[in-house]
Amino acid sequence: MHFTYDTKQPRVVFGAGSIASLPEEMDRLDVRHILIVGTCGRSELFHRAAGLLGDRVAGTFDQAVVHVPEAIASRAIIAAATARADCILSVGGGSAIGVAKAIALTTLLPIVAVPTTYSGSEMTPVWGLTRDGVKQTGRDARVQPRTVIYDPELTFDLPPSVSAASGVNAVAHCVEALYAPDANPVTSWMAEEGIRALAESLRVIVQSPRDIEARTRAFYGAWLAGASLGSVQMGLQHKLAHVLGGSFDLPHAETHAVLLPYTAAYNAVAARDAMSIVARALGGADAPASLYDLGRALGTPASLAEIGMKEADLDRAADLAVERAYANPAPVTREGILSILQRAFAGQPLD
Ligand code: NAD
Numbered sequence: 072m073h074f075t076y077d078t079k080q081p082r083v084v085f086g087a088g089s090i091a092s093l094p095e096e097m098d099r100l101d102v103r104h105i106l107i108v109g110t111c112g113r114s115e116l117f118h119r120a121a122g123l124l125g126d127r128v129a130g131t132f133d134q135a136v137v138h139v140p141e142a143i144a145s146r147a148i149i150a151a152a153t154a155r156a157d158c159i160l161s162v163g164g165g166s167a168i169g170v171a172k173a174i175a176l177t178t179l180l181p182i183v184a185v186p187t188t189y190s191g192s193e194m195t196p197v198w199g200l201t202r203d204g205v206k207q208t209g210r211d212a213r214v215q216p217r218t219v220i221y222d223p224e225l226t227f228d229l230p231p232s233v234s235a236a237s238g239v240n241a242v243a244h245c246v247e248a249l250y251a252p253d254a255n256p257v258t259s260w261m262a263e264e265g266i267r268a269l270a271e272s273l274r275v276i277v278q279s280p281r282d283i284e285a286r287t288r289a290f291y292g293a294w295l296a297g298a299s300l301g302s303v304q305m306g307l308q309h310k311l312a313h314v315l316g317g318s319f320d321l322p323h324a325e326t327h328a329v330l331l332p333y334t335a336a337y338n339a340v341a342a343r344d345a346m347s348i349v350a351r352a353l354g355g356a357d358a359p360a361s362l363y364d365l366g367r368a369l370g371t372p373a374s375l376a377e378i379g380m381k382e383a384d385l386d387r388a389a390d391l392a393v394e395r396a397y398a399n400p401a402p403v404t405r406e407g408i409l410s411i412l413q414r415a416f417a418g419q420p421l422d
Contacts, residue, residue: 078301079215081216083294084220084221085291090120090222090225091123093124097124097158100158100183102158103127105156107120107121107128107130107160108147108159108161108167108171110133114133116162119225124160130154132151137316138169138201139198139199139200140201148178151174157180158181158182159181160184163185163187164190165192168184168193169192175213176200182217186290189234191294194298196211196214196301201317204318206313223290229280232371234276234289235370236322236324239324239328239365241265242269242296244297244299246335246349246362247306249349250341250345251305252303252304253303253304258303261299263349265296265299267352268289269293270352270353270354274369277369277370306397306398307408308334311330311334311408312326312327315375318391319380320379322379328366329374330415331366335358335362337401338399339359341400346358359421360421362421363422373418374417376418377418
């Protein structure tokens with residue numbers, strides 16, 4: 072066994088009602104001019120945070136959208152400067168956290184994250200920015216949130232479809248963490264436990280969105296998934312999701328959910344041990360088939376066609392996905408990628 076584990080994780084405050092600790096957490100960072108960042112239409116979350124922080128709120132920015140387009144990032148940076156912000160508070164899912172990271176990348180302001188979906192960005196130093204139709208991603212410790220507050224009560228109104236898709240996105244972090252070249256026993260334990268917690272809780276949430284036990288367990292899984300994503304390298308699944316999202320404007324979490332069984336099938340032979348752990352965590356015999364079944368049980372989209380991909384664009388997507396080398400257990404070839412995309416486009420059943 073050989074590994075290097077260099078981890079610096081955010082402070083995590085976890086549990087129902089933990090949003091109440093927001094003022095105390097801001098005191099710990101000694102900040103007084105806070106810019107609240109989120110997505111449009113989530114005013115109840117903004118009001119909740121603003122009510123707790125009082126005159127420490129220096130401004131709000133509610134224009135965050137998926138994939139962080141450069142123009143939105145620029146407006147957010149101006150909002151932070153106008154507010155003379157000394158801290159960014161993201162309240163929302165990966166889109167809100169993505170914009171907070173884009174601000175931090177140029178201003179170096181600290182981020183406090185109050186996540187309200189399961190996509191996991193709050194735990195990572197990974198940033199993304201979409202410029203001229205291409206999504207760039209990178210790692211920079213300075214954009215990793217300082218503090219993360221997981222309050223499951225804030226997710227009661229998260230629609231079952233968003234809960235399921237963002238939750239399967241988190242499962243995708245765990246699957247790729249299990250076969251990452253820099254995995255270690257701790258990250259592998261987190262990834263397996265994350266898959267188990269997410270799969271079990273999401274099945275309850277899609278039926279009973281206000282079940283506090285399931286909401287709590289899903290955040291527990293999302294925390295582990297985000298911590299896995301933040302600690303090790305991702306492979307083909309994440310590369311394809313970024314290409315399809317950044318260049319073809321597909322929705323991020325749903326794209327992950329469609330692709331996951333097919334990238335797992337592609338890597339099944341090369342990552343046999345990882346796949347047996349995935350199957351064990353899902354209580355199935357075969358990882359790709361169990362992932363496919365999980366998607367159907369949760370009602371996530373089954374095909375790329377369903378979420379707006381055009382068949383004529385599959386070739387270009389395959390070209391873009393092979394442009395730069397990245398770690399993946401099975402060799403990455405253009406033909407291989409095209410076959411994944413074709414199967415995912417059709418939503419071909421796996422059994
Ligand atoms: P999202 O943040 O776009 O949210 C999806 C929808 O749910 C939005 O309409 C939002 O307003 C709504 N919503 C959020 N919280 C809600 C709540 N509590 N109640 C009701 N509605 C709510 O979705 P996401 O999947 O979390 O984030 C996707 C983005 O995150 C992508 O840009 C992706 O690249 C990024 N991401 C980044 C990382 C990373 O480590 N950098 C990891 C995962 C995802």
